[in-house]
Amino acid sequence: MMNIYRHLPSSQSVRILNELPRALAIGNFDGLHLGHQALLAKTVVTAKEQYLTPAVMTFEPHPREFFAPQNAPARLSSMREKLEYFEEAGIKDVFVLRFNQAFAAITAHDFMHQVLKASLSATTILVGGDFCFGAKRKGTVQDLMQSGFQLIDFPEVKVELERVSSTLVRDALAEGNFMQAERLLGRPYSISGKVVHGAKRGRQLGYPTANVHMRHERPAFTGVYAVKLDGREGVANLGVRPTIAGIPKLMLEVYVFDFDGDLYDAHVHVQFFHKIRDEMKFDGLDALKARIGQDVAIAKAFFQSKN
Secondary structure: OOEEEOOOOOHHHHHHHOOOOEEEEEOOOOOOOHHHHHHHHHHHHHHHHHOOEEEEEEEEOOHHHHHOHHHOOOEOOOHHHHHHHHHHHOOOEEEEEEOOHHHHOOOHHHHHHHHHHHHOOEEEEEEEOOOOEOHHHOEOHHHHHHOOOEEEEEOOOEEOOEEOOHHHHHHHHHOOOHHHHHHHHOOOOEEEEEEEOOOOHHHHOOOOOEEEOOOOOOEOOOEEEEEEEOOEEEEEEEEOOOOOOOOOOOEEEEEEOOOOOOOOOOEEEEEEEEEEEOOOOOOOHHHHHHHHHHHHHHHHHHHHHHO
């Protein structure tokens, strides 16, 4: 079972909870792409070889969201999605640290000695080659090595001669290039969440939808897509539904083909495979219903072409 800490524990409580020191991977891990996956796998292997506990330090919100929210990148993963992957990868301890003014002000020296050593009992640090830390990002990987940590500076992971990064994944998704996103992620891009009750308008139109609660408000893309909800083929709208009057709110609605079950309160995963169109505003519900029928036909034809 994975342990999740949402604050820095005291050094005494860490020793009580876990007698082994830690091999600690540090990063935002947005999207959990192939580079992140390789870093996590190396963390688990290193921990086993050195009799350490495999651990992760990550941040909420993303530091760029804290410093410049208007220019921050779109979110690829919610925190729950990250935690799910950490556990699947074999990570035992996750430290989700609140990135705020106090945390941003911690000097590089204090981050190494008070946070990494005293609070987290970390002896081995795994990071990307461009890792910087501490107030004004003054700390470097060289500082970590000089302070007595074993540093594993993870090499770049490349796909088609390009360094895999969260930015490349965002660009692929924004362009509707889901095949490229899948190559960078090693899996189809997905959004997970709890199915909640909606206004039942889809049912009135003849296309009942599962309304998946979005845990972040700035996805990398919006529109209508051919998707799979836990393996079931369907069509999804991700956006603010401009035809429906009311306060715009980001929603993920999925119509699952030939399904008549109850998904309420289920935690589901929606995988995206093909963009059908951008969101559109229609002149009334009849026009919207007709277009949904076309979207369904396009999505079914797409999946048939892949079978």
